[in-house]
Amino acid sequence: MTNMDVGRVKSETSLSVMKLRLRIEKVAIRSVEDSFPSGIEPVSQRRIRDRLAFIAVAYSKEAPLDELLGLVRLIRHVYSRTSDVLHGRSNMVNLPSALLLEWEELVSRVEELQALHAHHEL
Numbered sequence: 398m399t400n401m402d403v404g405r406v407k408s409e410t411s412l413s414v415m416k417l418r419l420r421i422e423k424v425a426i427r428s429v430e431d432s433f434p435s436g437i438e439p440v441s442q443r444r445i446r447d448r449l450a451f452i453a454v455a456y457s458k459e460a461p462l463d464e465l466l467g468l469v470r471l472i473r474h475v476y477s478r479t480s481d482v483l484h485g486r487s488n489m490v491n492l493p494s495a496l497l498l499e500w501e502e503l504v505s506r507v508e509e510l511q512a513l514h515a516h517h518e519l
Contacts, residue, residue: 410492411483417500418479421445421472424452424507431455431514446473456510458517468507475500 425448432455449472453465460468479500482492 407491410494410497413497414479414482414492417497417504418476418483420504420508421449421476421479424472424504424511425449427511428452428455428507431511434518445476449473449476452507452510456507456514459510459513465510468503468510471503472507475503 422445425445428451429448432451449469452469452472453462456465480486
């Protein structure tokens with residue numbers, strides 16, 4: 398693999414990680430919105446990591462609490478690791494595609510819960 402190929406692969410990985418990070422941020426924001434259907438947020442949660450905790454609140458009817466708490470813990474970890482990848486703070490710059498796929502599946506699971514929640518609200 399040439400240096401140009403390595404650079405292209407790193408750029409593609411960074412782009413995929415950035416897209417995943419944006420999906421996580423969208424999940425976090427929607428979780429807070431779904432937790433307070435009246436539109437009033439009784440607390441100010443500006444940090445995405447804090448907002449992710451609302452997954453356990455918003456989707457308690459769609460999944461067991463232990464699963465939701467596990468998702469919160471894992472998605473917070475993934476959010477932190479995406480930051481490491483994007484800022485080159487670790488050896489995760491060469492992120493294995495299998496790990497990225499695993500992270501994407503985790504985010505997809507929360508997105509599925511959000512879709513179920515929206516369907517139940519109809």
